[in-house]
Amino acid sequence: MNEFLNYLVPGIADGSVYALAALGLVLTYKTSGVFNFAHGALAATAAYLFYEGYVEQNWPWPVAFVLSLLLVGVVGGLLLERLATLLAAAPTVTTVVATVGLLVLLQSLMTAIYGSADKKAGDFLPTNGPRVGDVTISYGDMMVTAFCLGAALALFLFFGRTRMGKAMTAVVDDPNLLALQKSNPSAVRRLSWVLGCCFASTSGMLLAPKLGVSVNVLVLIVIAAYGAAAVGLFENLPLTVGGAFAIGIMVNYFPSLTQKTDSLFLQSLPRNIPFLVLLLVFLLVPARLLTERGVRNARRFEPPRAFSPRVTAAGLTALAVTLLAVPHVVRDADITVYSAFVAYGIIFLSLGMLLYMSGMISLAHMGFAAIGAVASGKLMTFGFFDWLPFVGGNTVSWPVAILLGGLIAVPFGAIVAIPAIRLAGIYVAVATFGFGILLQQAFYLAPVMFDTGALVQHPRPGTDFYVPGTATAEPIEGTAAPLFGVDFNNERNYYYLALAVLFLVAAIVLVVRRSRLGTLLRAMSDSPVALSAHGANTNAMRVIVFCLSAFIAGIGGGVLAGVTQSASGSSGGTFDYTTSLIFVAVLGFCGRRPILSPLLAAFAFQVVKIYPPFDHPTMIEYRGVMFGALAILVAIWPALNFGALRGRRAVEREDGELGTLGFPSRLNAPPIQVVTVRQDDDRSLVLAGSQEASRS
Structure with missing residues (x-):
């Protein structure tokens, strides 16, 4: 007792x-x-x-x-x-x-x-x-x-x-x-x-x-x-309190059981109980009990204006030429920063495709990138697939490792898509948020990922891999296979290698966007109910787009790890769950163009900080504040633009008074127009507005 x-x-x-x-x-x-x-x-x-x-x-x-x-x-x-x-x-x-x-x-x-x-x-x-x-x-x-x-x-x-x-x-x-x-x-x-x-x-x-x-x-x-709010179905107060007490007791009791083991994974489970509860609620509770509040009054998500094929081709060509010229116009010391920019651009492309093509959101995208980085790094350094025909020595070659890293991230995308199948809207964002935190706290330090050292080596093509701390020794039997006979220790060469991957990913995004799948995804973003009524399988589309997005993010994670030739799972590092949140904020104020907006977001996230005045320590220290403020401003701009600034236009009445028309929203709808029915001499019924009614 x-x-x-x-x-x-x-x-x-x-x-x-x-x-x-x-x-x-x-x-x-x-x-x-x-x-x-x-x-x-x-x-x-x-x-x-x-x-x-x-x-x-x-x-x-x-x-x-x-x-x-x-x-x-x-x-x-x-x-x-x-x-x-x-x-x-x-x-x-x-x-x-x-x-x-x-x-x-x-x-x-x-x-x-x-x-x-x-x-x-x-x-x-x-x-x-x-x-x-x-x-x-x-x-x-x-x-x-x-x-x-x-x-x-x-x-x-x-x-x-x-x-x-x-x-x-x-x-x-x-x-x-x-x-x-x-x-x-x-x-x-x-x-x-x-x-x-x-x-x-x-x-x-x-x-x-x-x-x-x-x-x-x-x-x-x-x-x-x-987790406690999920137990109460985000509505029931007594259940919420009961869930909170149950979670508090489990968080305190379970460590007495798990601390007896040597597994860091099992030892991490007690502090992750709230997120496990959150995911279990989304997986097991009937969808009819988890309804969104006020969603019926929300306006539709308007797609960006489409350019003509000629303008689009010219713009993409100019963008490609600019990216190809970067190593020749920037300082050699900054090329590494631009290589990271390209890798982040790939991850932003995957997030943008999910957000603005399907209307769904992920707050765990750096988790997918971490999975791809770890998988590709271990394939190149430990040679798990030495029976494949594409190997050099006992290791998988760099292109195959990057591809397999993306594919390994796909099942995790499918797992995250399960709440998207059952639920919709805000609950998908909450579920991905919980998944990202659970992945970092429970799996990052597990042997299947970063392990206790929180670091995975990620050699570039053709570079020797040494056991950490033995750099003067002979390279071990896990050496990355050469690629086209090019020395990718050279920063400029690696930039172009990363850029080639970016071009391939951008082509995939454009092909998907212009395909029938892309059209259906945009229709699902506008009205999934209407699309289902026309016989489309919206559940399959949700799984496909999440898997494709996770695949691209996994590839981006592998390219990003190649910049520093290592991937770190330490708290606050590159793949921390908070980075996923910053990604959403940055992409939020960079527009909704399928290619340009993700690249602008990557530039704002990675490159801007090396140029004046953004390279000042104070600007770097407060850049998260600027990212957050810009994301909020862009989110509320439609209401400000059409409601508080332009939509609230003065309407002169016949009696000389002024009135305003509010921004049409579910919390601030236009004034109700008073309508009266009167009968003319010819016995016909006439509808009169409030002004005419006041005269009659």
């Missing part, structure tokens, strides 16, 4: 904090239809502000707590309500880009200001308390648990028993109908976002004493609340 209490008590305490974060996430999604991927970043921001006041300024902890809650919970909630209003009619892809952009902005801002090292906030709640057996139940943990249960009960009664609570649930579906019931939709939305952000802020400040103040750790822990 005492042993069980050793895990039950801290499990309930951790589950209480998970529950607070999950309640805030469910509350904002349930009342706005916008899934806030920046929820964890809000918690981290509140923790940093609390640290600034409590530790740096030596304020009493209640003062620091309340001030942080006001700034992040109240002010931040009001600002996010405005953002959610502008995103109300946006397609799912656009809302994901905006909230991921906000996550990148806040995460980069906190890192730039406070650094990446952990800060110690210190315990501010009582740590003493009564003992039950061998376990001390602190008064602080009891306070947190009581607050969590009280908040959950209050919200449950609020939604079920009060007029405002019912209005919060209704506002996302039809704000105009709600307005007719004498409820202010704007006030309802503001209250829900303020409450949701206050819950996120509270969870971040309560986690700070236990985990330290670290933006990456706090973001990851609060993201773990997604």
